[in-house]
Amino acid sequence: MRFLVLIKIEENSGNVPDERLLTEMGKLIAEMKKAGVLVETDGLRPTSEGARIRLDKGKTKLMDGPFSESKEVVGGFFMLETASQEEALEWMRRFLVTHGTEWTVECEVRQLGGYS
Incomplete structure (x- = not known):
């Protein structure tokens, strides 16, 4: 089974990965x-450094970052292949534990498939 994990962080929290975390x-x-x-x-x-493109009622709109309305953003990803x-x-869970107590991080784990 394949899973995409979206790592969500508070982008402007001031936290920068230190040597211990890395x-x-x-x-x-x-x-x-x-x-x-x-x-x-x-x-x-x-x-x-990013951009968003949105489709709304047949019209596309391009928005350059930063995205001020977003407190929490996707900061990275994992692609995993596991048995379950x-x-x-x-x-x-183990990845989150490496961050200690200074960080607020959330992982959204979603299985791939179903549309091919």
């Missing part, structure tokens, strides 16, 4: 690779 995430990512569950992962650039949703959730 080391702990690196260890977990290496373990996920070794276990064969990690397909891909990466962080995203700030919303100030429970296994994917356990890996993401």
